[in-house]
Amino acid sequence: xxxxxxxxxxxxxxxxxxxxxxxxxxxxxxxxxxxxxxxxxxxxxxxxxxxxxxxxxxxxxxxxxxxxxxxxxxxxxxxxxxxxxxxxxxxxxxxxxxxxxxxxxxxxxxxxxxxxxxxxxxxxxxxxxxxx
Numbered sequence: 001x002x003x004x005x006x007x008x009x010x011x012x013x014x015x016x017x018x019x020x021x022x023x024x025x026x027x028x029x030x031x032x033x034x035x036x037x038x039x040x041x042x043x044x045x046x047x048x049x050x051x052x053x054x055x056x057x058x059x060x061x062x063x064x065x066x067x068x069x070x071x072x073x074x075x076x077x078x079x080x081x082x083x084x085x086x087x088x089x090x091x092x093x094x095x096x097x098x099x100x101x102x103x104x105x106x107x108x109x110x111x112x113x114x115x116x117x118x119x120x121x122x123x124x125x126x127x128x129x130x131x132x
Contacts, residue, residue, distance in 0.1 A: 009063055010117075013062025013117050013121075015039065015069075016069040016070050016113065017114070020106075020110070024090050027070075027073055027077075040070045041067060047064040051127070058121055058125030060124060089102045
């Protein structure tokens, strides 16, 4: 069975976005955040190594994305905590009133996280084409 490596790289690049979508508490808790950070760092290192192989794929830039995406999440979380003086609530299936800022937090994070993924792939492709 043959797997398309590009799809695997893109899927792995969605690590933080996937965790945020299905289990955001893993990104908010300090202990679980550190575990996710280690996973993201390993993916980042794998992306750097793959970039310097003879068969470099532009989609391997997706492996670079989880670490900066996690950093971006942390910046958004710190700002939310300063503004609201509490942790954000998972609003995926929660239609309770009074969660407007939690919804804004979710949209701001996702609105920045997706361009990080595509930007990492774009930059890595440009570097590969430039001979890096």
